[in-house]
Amino acid sequence: MKFLAMCSTGLGSSFMVRMNIETIVRELDLPDITVEHSDISSAGPDSADVFFVAKDLEDAAHGLGDVVVLNSIIDMDELREAVKSAAARHGLV
């Protein structure tokens, strides 16, 4: 199972979200999830199972598949719930 955090450059916020997802994955002890980050323009529907973007990129992420839109990229509580639901949707918990 692959989670992909994306932002427009693939440098800044996507990396922050990736780190935070990794922390949560460890904290929740979720099995078999790899987390990566990239710029949104190089991501396609096959790039990951779940895509995470901040809300300004919601439209750009349309069509990728399972897209999670975050209101704040530094809100761990919001992200924790999002990761939990994504894991549940894909039968990991």
Add this chain to the structure above:
Amino acid sequence: MLSRLLPERNIHFTSSTLTWREAITQVAAPLLEAGDITPEYIRAMLDSVEAGGTYIDLGHGIALAHARPERGVVRTGIAMLRLAEPAALLDQPEHAVDLYFCFAAADADAHMRAMASLARILSDADTRQALRDAASAAEVVELITEFEESE
């Protein structure tokens, strides 16, 4: 890591009402004065927001202004500006920001390490609130140093 990149001289507070352009220009001013960035970097940050870059809004009233390293970063550095009144990105009320950071990374490696450090601090709810409540540059430095020592 962060305490070294964000020294007290790079942290400022203002009671003036600013536009988002003024806020980004002012937060970057200490880096420009120190020669860490060129004026081109400030233009690049402003251009990227102008082009729809509300992605620099991290949420919780915090924005991280940045551009690509090759657009005028000489030395890696970070600066912070606390506003008394929010300056909304692109004048959009949903992007009201009263805590601006300017992030200038000289290369990809410096970028990753500094960004990781900043992300840990801003994602920690208690430290984030303490940072928002801080009333002086010295207090901000103390908070960051304490956080780094506790890791």
